[in-house]
Amino acid sequence: MAETAPADLPPSLWASSAPPPPATGPLLGDCRADVAVIGGGFTGLSAALHLAEGGAETVLVEAAQIGFGASGRNNGQVIPNLSRLDPDDIVAGVRPEHGGRDKGEQLVALIRDSASLVFDLIRRHGIAAEAVQKGWFQPAHRPSRMKLVEKRVRQWGQRGAPVRLLDQEEVARLSGSAFWQGGWENPTGGRINPMGFARGLAGAAIAAGARVHTGSPATAIAREEGGWRVTTPRGRVLAQRLVIATHAYTPPGLWPGLERSLVPVRSYQMATTPLSDNIRKTILPEGHALSDTQGDLHFFRFDASGRLITGGGLILPFGWDGRIRARIGARLRRVFPQVGEFGFTHAWWGYIAATDDKAPHLYELAPGVLAWTGCNGRGVALATALGREMARASLGRPLSEIAAPVEPLRRIAGHAFAPLGVAWNQALFRWKDRRD
Numbered sequence: 001m002a003e004t005a006p007a008d009l010p011p012s013l014w015a016s017s018a019p020p021p022p023a024t025g026p027l028l029g030d031c032r033a034d035v036a037v038i039g040g041g042f043t044g045l046s047a048a049l050h051l052a053e054g055g056a057e058t059v060l061v062e063a064a065q066i067g068f069g070a071s072g073r074n075n076g077q078v079i080p081n082l083s084r085l086d087p088d089d090i091v092a093g094v095r096p097e098h099g100g101r102d103k104g105e106q107l108v109a110l111i112r113d114s115a116s117l118v119f120d121l122i123r124r125h126g127i128a129a130e131a132v133q134k135g136w137f138q139p140a141h142r143p144s145r146m147k148l149v150e151k152r153v154r155q156w157g158q159r160g161a162p163v164r165l166l167d168q169e170e171v172a173r174l175s176g177s178a179f180w181q182g183g184w185e186n187p188t189g190g191r192i193n194p195m196g197f198a199r200g201l202a203g204a205a206i207a208a209g210a211r212v213h214t215g216s217p218a219t220a221i222a223r224e225e226g227g228w229r230v231t232t233p234r235g236r237v238l239a240q241r242l243v244i245a246t247h248a249y250t251p252p253g254l255w256p257g258l259e260r261s262l263v264p265v266r267s268y269q270m271a272t273t274p275l276s277d278n279i280r281k282t283i284l285p286e287g288h289a290l291s292d293t294q295g296d297l298h299f300f301r302f303d304a305s306g307r308l309i310t311g312g313g314l315i316l317p318f319g320w321d322g323r324i325r326a327r328i329g330a331r332l333r334r335v336f337p338q339v340g341e342f343g344f345t346h347a348w349w350g351y352i353a354a355t356d357d358k359a360p361h362l363y364e365l366a367p368g369v370l371a372w373t374g375c376n377g378r379g380v381a382l383a384t385a386l387g388r389e390m391a392r393a394s395l396g397r398p399l400s401e402i403a404a405p406v407e408p409l410r411r412i413a414g415h416a417f418a419p420l421g422v423a424w425n426q427a428l429f430r431w432k433d434r435r436d
């Protein structure tokens with residue numbers, strides 16, 4: 001089979017500022033494992049780390065490089081909630097045959113604790129990921145959105161999350177902007193250098209005994225006597241169990257229909273030149289990460305060198321670089337008029353896995369084969385937590401005892417028309433943001 005070099009990383013800030021990855025190379029020849037993991041993002045790496053720590057022989061294959069997918073490209077906001085569903089919605093959404101309300105409450109608890117899991121792993125494994133756990137908050141862009149904010153505080157508070165309501169004055173103080181109306185905060189959230197976290201997880205997984213292979217796209221998965229055979233261009237692994245962690249980057253044909261369980265949506269990210277100390281002190285002065293209530297989300301955070309990292313969506317992706325710089329530059333000046341002169345040094349994009357019901361779904365694709373899709377834009381903490389849950393199941397814990405409902409594969413109806421739906425939704429969000 002003709003060999004292609006692993007794809008280069010996109011020109012993100014994180015690819016240039018994270019410490020180098022551990023030394024890895026392609027899978028060569030045939031081998032056996034207890035569990036094979038496909039995909040080297042937070043899901044696959046967290047699964048591999050927890051599997052190896054649990055004593056399983058683990059082989060992870062990544063098509064390109066560690067953090068090549070969404071995990072190395074995101075905004076690095078560590079957020080212990082879902083973007084569109086609140087706890088009551090999450091609980092109500094779990095069908096009785098998948099565990100019903102009890103399972104829904106377990107999933108809510110998993111999400112509640114997911115940011116702390118990320119920061120605990122970073123501390124425990126000494127990962128250099130610019131981790132700052134000084135809280136995440138969500139300001140409301142219109143007075144009418146305060147109802148939503150109050151609901152979130154009530155529902156997460158009832159589930160034991162240490163959340164609090166913020167009035168307009170407090171939001172202005174924490175953000176450094178008069179743009180918003182009020183909001184809510186979860187102090188267990190925060191920000192990381194996501195590529196640093198991915199590379200550090202890979203190092204920790206290897207140290208725990210996992211074998212991590214990059215430049216090794218799984219090209220076929222087949223059931224054989226003794227387990228599941230995963231084929232890559234230069235090597236094969238036969239494993240009793242399988243975790244498929246390819247998420248929004250799932251290629252067609254890897255597993256029948258898996259890529260149709262999600263709609264990949266482009267999200268654009270950009271990083272400013274380092275801002276001066278004087279200006280830096282006036283924006284997000286306490287170190288928070290912020291994402292607001294708009295459908296066309298406004299989100300901001302600093303990195304360790306004082307660059308503001310933000311971004312957004314485009315309805316149509318043509319000429320994206322120039323258009324996104326102009327659009328987000330104007331937004332940044334509107335929200336933080338004090339920002340002064342700045343330029344964007346990095347602009348990149350990645351795919352978010354959206355689902356039609358806005359919920360994440362964990363699948364048993366076949367006996368011993370697990371996958372999840374549907375971060376809907378909140379996957380840094382969730383992928384890490386679900387990777388651990390899939391590791392627990394692959395180590396032998398009954399599926400009924402892991403902290404997430406497990407379902408058969410669910411394909412999105414009318415998937416072929418999804419790109420049109422995405423563009424329509426984005427236009428709708430912008431219209432609604434201006435009205436509600």
Ligand SMILES: Cc1cc2nc3c(=O)[nH]c(=O)nc-3n(C[C@H](O)[C@H](O)[C@H](O)COP(=O)(O)OP(=O)(O)OC[C@H]3O[C@@H](n4cnc5c(N)ncnc54)[C@H](O)[C@@H]3O)c2cc1C
Nearest residue numbers: 039041042043063069070071074075077218350375379380
């Ligand atoms: C631009 C952007 C901004 C975001 N911002 C945030 C944020 O601030 N906060 C937040 O909580 N979430 C955010 N997210 C979501 C979050 O990044 C993702 O949910 C999370 O990283 C998903 O991790 P994952 O490991 O499941 O998937 P990925 O990181 O996408 O990993 C999948 C991996 O599978 C590999 N792969 C694909 N096919 C194969 C194959 N055949 N064989 C082997 N490997 C294969 C890919 O190369 C890739 O590395 C953002 C996402 C994007 C794209």
